[in-house]
Amino acid sequence: MAxxxxxxxxKPLSWLLNFGRARSLWVYxxxxxxxxxxxxxxxxxxxxxVMRLGVIPFPASPRQADLVVISGTVTDKMAPVIRRLYxxxxxxxxxxxxxxxxxxxGPYWDSYSVTKGVDQVIxxxxxxxxCPPRPEALLEGIVLLQERIQREDMxxxxxxxxxxxxxxxxxxxxxxxxxxxxxxxxTSAGAPAVPAGSAQP
Amino acid sequence: xxxxxxxxxxxEQQAYVAAQAADARVNVELDTGDMTLxxxxxxxxxxxxxxxxxxxxxxxxxxxxxxxxxxxxxxxxLCEVRTYPQCTTLINRIDWLGSFANEVPFILAAExxxxxxxxxxxxxIRTILFELSRIANVSLFLGDxxxxxxxxxxxxxxxxDRERVLNQIEEVTGGRFHPNFDRIGGLxxxxxxxxxxxxxAVMAKMRGFCDEMEDLLMGNEIFQTRCxxxxxxxxxxxxSYGLSGANLRASGVDWDLRRDANPGLAWDQVDWRVWTHPDxxxxxxxxxxxxxxxxxxxxxxxxxxxxxxxxxxxxVPRIIKVPAGEAYVSTENxxxxxxxxxxxxxxxxxxxxxxxTPSFSNISVVPWVMRGTYxxxxxxxxxxxxxxxxxxxx
Numbered sequence: 001m002a003x004x005x006x007x008x009x010x011k012p013l014s015w016l017l018n019f020g021r022a023r024s025l026w027v028y029x030x031x032x033x034x035x036x037x038x039x040x041x042x043x044x045x046x047x048x049x050v051m052r053l054g055v056i057p058f059p060a061s062p063r064q065a066d067l068v069v070i071s072g073t074v075t076d077k078m079a080p081v082i083r084r085l086y087x088x089x090x091x092x093x094x095x096x097x098x099x100x101x102x103x104x105x106g107p108y109w110d111s112y113s114v115t116k117g118v119d120q121v122i123x124x125x126x127x128x129x130x131c132p133p134r135p136e137a138l139l140e141g142i143v144l145l146q147e148r149i150q151r152e153d154m155x156x157x158x159x160x161x162x163x164x165x166x167x168x169x170x171x172x173x174x175x176x177x178x179x180x181x182x183x184x185x186x187t188s189a190g191a192p193a194v195p196a197g198s199a200q201p
Numbered sequence: 202x203x204x205x206x207x208x209x210x211x212x213e214q215q216a217y218v219a220a221q222a223a224d225a226r227v228n229v230e231l232d233t234g235d236m237t238l239x240x241x242x243x244x245x246x247x248x249x250x251x252x253x254x255x256x257x258x259x260x261x262x263x264x265x266x267x268x269x270x271x272x273x274x275x276x277x278x279l280c281e282v283r284t285y286p287q288c289t290t291l292i293n294r295i296d297w298l299g300s301f302a303n304e305v306p307f308i309l310a311a312e313x314x315x316x317x318x319x320x321x322x323x324x325x326i327r328t329i330l331f332e333l334s335r336i337a338n339v340s341l342f343l344g345d346x347x348x349x350x351x352x353x354x355x356x357x358x359x360x361x362d363r364e365r366v367l368n369q370i371e372e373v374t375g376g377r378f379h380p381n382f383d384r385i386g387g388l389x390x391x392x393x394x395x396x397x398x399x400x401x402a403v404m405a406k407m408r409g410f411c412d413e414m415e416d417l418l419m420g421n422e423i424f425q426t427r428c429x430x431x432x433x434x435x436x437x438x439x440x441s442y443g444l445s446g447a448n449l450r451a452s453g454v455d456w457d458l459r460r461d462a463n464p465g466l467a468w469d470q471v472d473w474r475v476w477t478h479p480d481x482x483x484x485x486x487x488x489x490x491x492x493x494x495x496x497x498x499x500x501x502x503x504x505x506x507x508x509x510x511x512x513x514x515x516x517v518p519r520i521i522k523v524p525a526g527e528a529y530v531s532t533e534n535x536x537x538x539x540x541x542x543x544x545x546x547x548x549x550x551x552x553x554x555x556x557x558t559p560s561f562s563n564i565s566v567v568p569w570v571m572r573g574t575y576x577x578x579x580x581x582x583x584x585x586x587x588x589x590x591x592x593x594x595x
Contacts, residue, residue, distance in 0.1 A: 030243065032250060033272060033591055034297035034378065037341070045360030078250055078271045081242055107291060110282065111275040132378055 014154055021066075021092075022149040023054035025142070028065035028089070030082075032072025035099035035132040039071040043133035053142055062086070067094045067145070069138070070124075073101035073108060074115040086122045094149070096141050097124045100131045107131065129155045240579065242271045252389055253567070262579065265571035267564050272594040280554040285311050285385060285521050288551065293379040294470065295558060296592040299338035299535040301330045301370065304383040307554075309464050310379035310530040310543040311385050314523045318465070322511045323387040328467040329400075329504050330370065330382070331532075332497045336407055337366045338535035339447075339494045342587050346487055349584030350427045355418055362410040365403045370421045372396055382495065385521055387514035395454075397505045404498040411495045428484035430584035432570050435481055442569065443562040446537025448586060451489040460531035471503040483585035490587070522549060536560055536592060556595055560588035 009017070027050075029039060030060045043057040050057060059065045062085045074082060086095070097118050100106030105116035118124060125148065128141040224358050227317070241252035250271035256263040276295060279287050292307050293300040305327060312318065319327070344359025367377045373392050374380035418424050439452040449456055457475040459468045476492040478485035525547040531540030537559025544553040563586055570582060 034294055037297060038378065041360055041364070044356060045364060046357055047361065047364050073272065073274055075271060075273060077273070078242065081271075085243060107294070108274050108279065111279055113273050115478050134377070 007082065008155060015150075017154060018150050018152060022146040025055045025094070025146070025179070026057050026059045026065050026069045027031065027057050027067040027069055028059050028062050029057055029070050030070050030072075030085075032078065033099075033101060035071035035102070038132045038135055039069055039098060039138060041071065042138045045135070048135040048139060050139065050142070053139065053146070055142055062088045065089055066092070067096065069096045069098050070102045070118045070122075071098040071132075073106070074118045074121070075113050076115055077113070079115050079118075079121045082118065083121050094125045094145055095122055096126045096128060096138075096145060098128045098138055099128060099133055103127050103129060212408075216558040228563075229334060235261050238576070242268075249566070251530055251583075251588070251593065253275055253579070253583075255571070255576075257576065262571050262574050262576065262577045265568055265579065267567050269594050272590040274591075274595065276595045277554050277556060280392075280551055282550065285523060285551065286550045288554070289383060291325065292556075295595060296338070296534065296536060296539070296560070296589050296590060297378070298341060298589060299334040300376075300379045301334040301374070302338075302532070302534045303539065304381070305331055305466070306464070306513065306530045306532045306534075306539055307541045307543070308383045308385055309532070310541045311521075311523055311551075313528045313530060314526050314543065314545050315385065315517070316524075317372055317386045317515050317517055318513050319387045319515055320422050321467075321509045322391075323513045323515075324465060325467045325504055325508045326373075326388055326513065327383065327507075328393060329501055330373065330380070331466065332501045332504070333370055333533040335497050336494055336501075337370065339490050339497075340366070340407065340410060342490055343411075343418075343487070344492065346584050347418050347424070349580050350424055351416065352421070352424070355414060358410065358413060358417075358565075362407060365406055369396070369400050369403055372399070380381060384514065384517075386517035387512070391513050392508075397508075400505055401502060405503050406419050409494060411498075413492055414491060419484075419491065422569065425484065427578075427581055428585065429482060430480075430484045431578050432585060433480070433482045434566060434570055438569065439481070439566070442566040444537070444566060445559050445562060446533065446535070447489045447493060448486055448537065448566075450475065450477045451485035453477055453479040458538055462531070464530050464532060467504060468500070470507065471500055473500050483581050486585040486587070520549070523551070524546065525527075531557065534559060534589065536589065537563060558592045558595060560590075560592035561595075564588050564593060 008017065027043075029036075029043065031039060043050045055067070062068065066089075068086065068089065070082065086093070095118075097103050101108060101114070102118045105111070105114055109116065110112040126141045126145045128137050130137050216435050236257040238255040238257050239252065240255065242250040252271065253265055253269040254268060255265045276291055279291055283291065289304045289307065292303050295303050310566040340359050340363050344356035347353070347355035348503040370380060371377040371504060373390070376382070434448070434452050436454045439449050440454060444452070445456070455475060455477050460475055463469050473496050476489050476496065478489050523545040525545055526541070527544050529540055529542045531538050538557065539559055540557035542555040542557070546552040567583070567586070571579060574582065
């Protein structure tokens with residue numbers, strides 16, 4: 001892959017490489033708190049089955065992983081460990097922050113021992129809101145990350161420069177993930193999507 | 202006079218002597234004491250972020266010390282700056298697998314201080330949801346214990362069947378994970394139509410799941426070899442370390458708060474029994490939890506048939522102010538005795554809350570039980586003790 005950071009790849013080739021990268025993400029499961037169980041349900045349960053997206057949840061060590069899902073409360077005692085294990089992951093690496101706690105502290109926003117967001121410690125690519133997010137929300141987050149990888153400029157990624165991902169140009173632009181900010185949303189019948197322009201009663 | 206040894210026999214003999222000498226040399230050279238093995242804080246077998254520092258002598262554990270605090274979120278302090286209804290939102294998240302069961306003792310303590318009692322219908326539905334969260338909690342253990350000994354299949358079955366129970370909880374409470382459904386004086390809502398029949402069907406499926414685990418795991422020879430007479434905790438040691446729940450019952454102590462100190466829920470209305478096992482090893486802990494899951498499905502089935510009619514909410518003021526006083530209420534949660542000591546000074550929120558969580562006491566036995574075990578058994582014993590990190594660190 002030494003060519004990637006020196007030469008501007010022809011578009012079909014970079015599309016192909018990105019296609020492959022996006023669909024063989026090895027994810028390191030970072031079970032911290034409640035969200036770990038929902039992550040386990042997304043990765044381990046037959047109902048959600050994350051492997052159909054090409055995500056392989058079995059690396060035993062961060063050194064084999066492309067993606068890490070930080071799921072749960074990050075405490076000040078845990079934060080250095082997270083930083084250290086993140087640094088052990090090989091480039092290019094991606095981070096999904098799952099749940100309110102990892103996003104911003106969540107229900108522990110005034111706690112003395114909780115880090116208010118994992119993005120204070122490591123850079124985050126996709127935030128999945130919810131407390132805890134349903135497994136479907138995590139899958140949506142993974143799909144969003146895959147789209148992002150698909151549109152990435154590999155040269156920039158390999159050089160480690162700040163990445164500006166162009167917005168999606170396809171007609172089927174996705175709405176950002178996970179409208180269910182709370183687990184108490186009525187979901188058994190499927191949460192009705194509210195159109196952007198509809199007037200609230 | 203024996204004939205002189207042949208050349209090949211001589212060579213064999215010399216090789217044998219040389220091998221013995223080499224072994225002796227290696228044994229002297231390899232001073233196997235004083236090796237430190239650090240497990241965690243990020244390890245799949247620790248259910249979160251427990252760290253265990255083990256001193257090893259070869260394969261044998263000299264001492265194992267659990268190091269906690271990686272998941273400390275300061276519940277007791279946070280409860281002091283929340284009102285009573287806000288507290289239950291936090292308390293849901295202590296033992297995140299059996300969320301509804303966490304709310305009940307806290308709400309009961311607040312009700313005791315206020316002198317309110319929930320109507321019978323609310324108590325019955327509380328008990329049903331309590332047992333459902335026990336099933337959701339323990340069924341994951343039943344599958345996860347397979348992973349600890351190297352069997353991957355059971356955990357998929359556990360996740361599959363656990364979803365059914367979560368569906369039922371979600372249908373009543375709206376939350377599949379953290380219901381936040383219990384209120385002081387009753388419940389937020391009544392059960393929806395058709396729920397009782399559906400739950401009967403799910404309970405039958407969960408009994409099937411228990412049978413499946415019995416066939417798949419408990420009858421498995423490898424599982425038995427890994428778990429039988431491993432990590433034995435005698436009854437008196439278990440009592441002196443303050444173990445509770447299935448860990449205590451697996452050591453042969455007949456102790457269950459649902460039967461012995463029922464705080465007003467509907468357990469005394471139905472026919473069920475407490476399971477104990479005399480062995481106290483990892484296998485006994487698994488066996489007791491499996492029987493309890495089965496028993497819980499039967500409790501739910503009986504309770505569903507007898508829900509009394511009536512209101513689900515007692516008369517409580519709109520803004521809840523709890524009169525000054527102290528109360529301690531504990532219940533038999535999926536992991537063991539969970540108790541809340543609530544001190545009120547008459548304000549909108551508690552003045553002080555002390556939370557007695559089962560996992561904290563349950564892993565206090567780890568240094569005792571780990572001494573002299575082998576490295577692969579560390580994970581098995583930890584898995585069979587079944588703790589949840591939020592429950593340890595709070």
